[in-house]
Amino acid sequence: MDELGFNKLFAGFIMAGLLMLAGAKLADVMVPHSDLAENAYQIEVPEASAVADAAPVDKGPEPIMAMLADADIAAGEKLSKKCTACHVFNAGGAAKVGPALWNIVNAAKGAADGFSYSAAMAGFGGAWDYAALNAFLAKPKAYMPGTKMNFVGLKKPSDRANMIAWLRQQADAPVALPSAEDIAAETAANGTDS
Ligand code: HEC
Known part of the structure; x- marks a missing residue:
């Protein structure tokens, strides 16, 4: 070249x-x-605080104990129709989808003989006193994450009071109604005086 x-x-x-x-x-x-100001594809992740707000774990549901003494028992019995797809309430009744509920008020949680509970309920501990029933029936899965009771809950405090007052009577010997101290303690724990 x-x-x-x-x-x-x-x-x-x-x-x-x-x-x-x-x-x-x-x-x-x-x-x-240039660098993007924010991701073009937003991924919706609820903030921790939003999740915490949704689950009423800290304050618990509205108090109901003061309503029990003069609750509407007949209305409670009607409400039990929401439960009978899964539960029987009569003495000596057998378990269905859920355990039989005769004598349930103040019974140990997750203790019916022969019923196969979720690990969540079997290991929860404590008894079904008025406060526990109020919290569980308000929002079962918020009170007891992992429970296999697929029920949204009874939103209205008066519904829960009527339901629990009727449940109390489905027993060999209904337990005592809450005392004035029980009612005051529940009110204090819920941070409201309603
Ligand atoms: C779709 C079925 C279903 C419906 C409806 C339902 N439950 Fe349940 N329930 C269950 C199951 C299943 C369990 C056991 C849950 C577990 O093991 O986590 C349970 C457990 C319970 C317990 C605890 C029992 C124990 O032995 O510790 C109570 C109390 C209770 N249910 C009350 C109610 C009431 C009151 C209603 C109606 C307002 C209701 N349930 C509606 C299925 C249901």
């Missing part, structure tokens, strides 16, 4: 280099690669 040939080759390389630089610059102008 003569000198002119080398020069042409050299010029070719320079030209190619310039074109590449120009191309890169042009691409930059057409598609600026």
